[in-house]
Amino acid sequence: MDRRPVTPPLLDGHLVVDRAGFRLDVRLHVAAGEVVALLGPNGAGKTTALRALAGLHPLDAGRLRLDSTVLDQPDARRFVRPERRPVGVVFQDYLLFPHLTARDNVAFGPRRQGLPRRAARARADRWLDRVGLAGYAGRRPRELSGGQAQRVALARALAVHPTLLLLDEPLAALDARTRLDTRAELHRHLTDHAGAAVLVTHDPLDALALADRLVIVEDGRVVQEGDPATVTARPRTDYVARLVGLNLLRGRADGHLVHLADGFAVPTADRLDGDAFVVFPPTAVTLHPDRPGSDAPHTWPATVAGVHRHGDHLRVQLAGPVSTVADVTPAVAAGLRLLPGQQVWASVAAGDTRAYPVGP
Numbered sequence: 001m002d003r004r005p006v007t008p009p010l011l012d013g014h015l016v017v018d019r020a021g022f023r024l025d026v027r028l029h030v031a032a033g034e035v036v037a038l039l040g041p042n043g044a045g046k047t048t049a050l051r052a053l054a055g056l057h058p059l060d061a062g063r064l065r066l067d068s069t070v071l072d073q074p075d076a077r078r079f080v081r082p083e084r085r086p087v088g089v090v091f092q093d094y095l096l097f098p099h100l101t102a103r104d105n106v107a108f109g110p111r112r113q114g115l116p117r118r119a120a121r122a123r124a125d126r127w128l129d130r131v132g133l134a135g136y137a138g139r140r141p142r143e144l145s146g147g148q149a150q151r152v153a154l155a156r157a158l159a160v161h162p163t164l165l166l167l168d169e170p171l172a173a174l175d176a177r178t179r180l181d182t183r184a185e186l187h188r189h190l191t192d193h194a195g196a197a198v199l200v201t202h203d204p205l206d207a208l209a210l211a212d213r214l215v216i217v218e219d220g221r222v223v224q225e226g227d228p229a230t231v232t233a234r235p236r237t238d239y240v241a242r243l244v245g246l247n248l249l250r251g252r253a254d255g256h257l258v259h260l261a262d263g264f265a266v267p268t269a270d271r272l273d274g275d276a277f278v279v280f281p282p283t284a285v286t287l288h289p290d291r292p293g294s295d296a297p298h299t300w301p302a303t304v305a306g307v308h309r310h311g312d313h314l315r316v317q318l319a320g321p322v323s324t325v326a327d328v329t330p331a332v333a334a335g336l337r338l339l340p341g342q343q344v345w346a347s348v349a350a351g352d353t354r355a356y357p358v359g360p
């Protein structure tokens, strides 16, 4: 039996925020040293959650505890103002003070924490050095590139030794090359950060590269969470499936078949019974011009809804009783004369699908 004491998470939040026609209601736990990425479609509530953690948007209900301090609990009339929270933020709309040098931007937080000017500046210089900007301390934000400004913002957030680090799309404003370098650098700083970190991103690559755990938010609720490997292997919503590039269908498993609506079925190597999800990559879908014979018993009719170039392949959107996407080579597409509106038949091999229960 495991007798290790269960340590409470460093951050323990039940965040409830009401906005016109929208309610955020998410439970969020983050351990010391853990990086959690909030992912979700536009308007899901990610930024609202981050702003609630920072204290920029008070909770309407629920409770937020960080370490041993309750930061926000409306029913106990408890609210710690943003500047009094041990929180470092890197927000798009909250970057740098334009009139201060990079050094003074970074020294600002430590000064507020009571560090004398000279010590605060020395700390700022150490952090600028750590983010690779030793020679830029005297520059003002307008004399920095986007990537450099982003790194100063990170240094500023980390210089206060925050218990909680919040990052809102930290790499979004950067070009592809800078993004790659900054992502690697951010990864190093997050690994060194002893506190909790919560990151909001639209980019699955950022989330997979930086986070220990993904929390998927849709319409103000957590719809799935887990380590990146599990979430990407076993998506539970269409949004997550699209994010990781898989077709996701839901049906009723009966041994090695998952029965879908309208009497169609998908074969699977996994043996399962009951409500099930089944996933497969677009490259696993085979298209046939006519209904195949007994060599492909589990096929379904589909209408080509769209064809786009996708790397070396063509990505075909298929509508019908089973809505999927298929990746085919240009040669196959030409052979099938794939055009929008065309009727085809689709199938997938058991060895290319994975099925898992809908229930926990």
Ligand SMILES: Nc1ncnc2c1ncn2[C@@H]1O[C@H](COP(=O)(O)OP(=O)(O)OP(=O)(O)O)[C@@H](O)[C@H]1O
Pocket (backbone or CB within 6 Å): 019, 020, 022, 040, 041, 042, 043, 044, 045, 046, 047, 048, 049
């Ligand atoms: N200032 C505001 N006043 C009222 N409602 C708002 C305000 N800002 C956002 N909302 C609403 O709150 C909901 C959540 O928005 P939020 O910005 O948190 O989503 P998000 O997941 O961060 O989206 P995105 O990916 O587009 O940034 C949306 O329905 C949005 O319309």
